[in-house]
Amino acid sequence: MTLGRCRRLLMFGALLAALTSCVGNAATTGAYSGKAHLSAEAAASALQTAKLAVDSSAKGNLFDSYLEIVLSQAEDDLGSVQQQFDSIQPPNTTEADRIRDRLDTLLTRAASILADIRITARRDQQAAMIKTAAGIPALADKFDTFAEATA
């Protein structure tokens, strides 16, 4: 393979990565709403993952190491969702600002719950962990309602 071909292959790979992974800005309220919808679904997924792990652990079905990693990854996923959503430039409309405020509030509450669960899990405070995780279904429902409204 010549140097030129190698270069073309690398450029193609870089272009493909850019095309399949970029976040981008939202030009219209509809596009912004669509991105908010995907973010809400991803956040609800992270919450439900944590709940499933806590429920399994409460039944004595999960090793501490496994629980710790799953909780930590759920928290990372949620952080990534929040960071990506906040990096989107919303269009200059009242509706977009309303969507942003609403989702940001939910994401902040979710991040707080997941952090609390992680802390109690690492301290081996199972009762406190289960109690904190009990708040997940209600919050996940709010994400679902938000996702439906922005679909």
Place this chain on the structure above:
Amino acid sequence: MKIFQVALGILTAIGGFVDIGDLVTNGLVGARYGLSLAWATVLGTVGICLYAEMSGRVAAVTGRGTFDLVRERLGPRAGLANLIASFLVTGLTLAAEIGGVALALELATSVNYLLWVPLVAFFLWLLIWRVKFSYLENGAGLLGLALLAFGFALWKLHPDYGSLVHQVVAPHKPGTERLNSYFYYAIALFGAAMTPYEVFFFSSGGVEEKWTRKDLMVERANVLIGFPLGAMLSLSIAACATLVLKPRGIEVSTLGQIGLPVAFAAGKVAIAFLILGFVAATFGAALETGLSCGYSIAQYFGWQWGKFVKPREASRFHLVVLLSLIGAAGLVLTTIDPVKITEYSVVFSAVALPLTYFPILVISNDPDYMGDKKNGRVMNFGATVFLVIIVVASVAAIPLMIWTRAGQ
């Protein structure tokens, strides 16, 4: 003795069928589409059975490796295109497998997966260098049977089997999902089932184990019984995700999520087996992909290859394996998410499939190589139909990847 050989071959084929690509893709697709894409796994399994049987038969009859024959039969240029495509995809798959082993060890120990990567790569190299081929193949394959924990969990979930079967036989795209993403994941499942390294490893393994025409029965039993049973294991992963993750709206992005249905339904012993299965399946596949990198390059250039000779007699083969392991471990150490590497590797596998499988079809039809063991009419009909499917999947893979932003 023959029965023991056949049984061992089938068991290792089942345990060795599932790799990180199957684990991630089936978990991800099951959580999102239920079993409505099971047809893609079934299709891929029929395809891999056809072509693995052909490549194994070629190895048993000619006693030579695939790339050696491809270069001789199709010429150096066509052989080189085949080599480059296969090597790049196999290298990417090797990185995904190393990442998979590290992620599984992270679940067992809480130690960050990046710290496991150099150790995993070192042990892979050490085993490939020092341990007999049959021990590598059989050991990893048998330990991979621990993934049957998924089947046990499925049974413990007491599913409505009629509903699951209905999803398989009457596939229906979920209403909220887009058609382009549905077909993108169909190609990913197809690519995961038909990964190119599987046929190279299978045929080169046949040469390593000195297969002859007398071993064709064992070879066919491995493929025609072991692979479909291995595919059942893949489907049980998707079924567990369908029953536990999908109703909760969980989008799979980590290996830990894929194992949660087993923990939820079957308890600590099952999860211990599952982690063992994760490690064995990905480590075994890493051994196979690492060896396949060496096989492909060494066979194409006509170097001495294989584990049936001492390492010093196949030094260039072992050097390629070592460099491939270093490159793959280096890729994972860049902190690119191994699950993302896996998702891309199965789609790029689909892209490279025609370059891998077309030469096998040509050689297995050539009476100069195969004599009376060349393909029959039925085999040729099936293989040609599959070649058309493979080409369609290959052409559609990258446009769909761009269009759907990798399945988003």
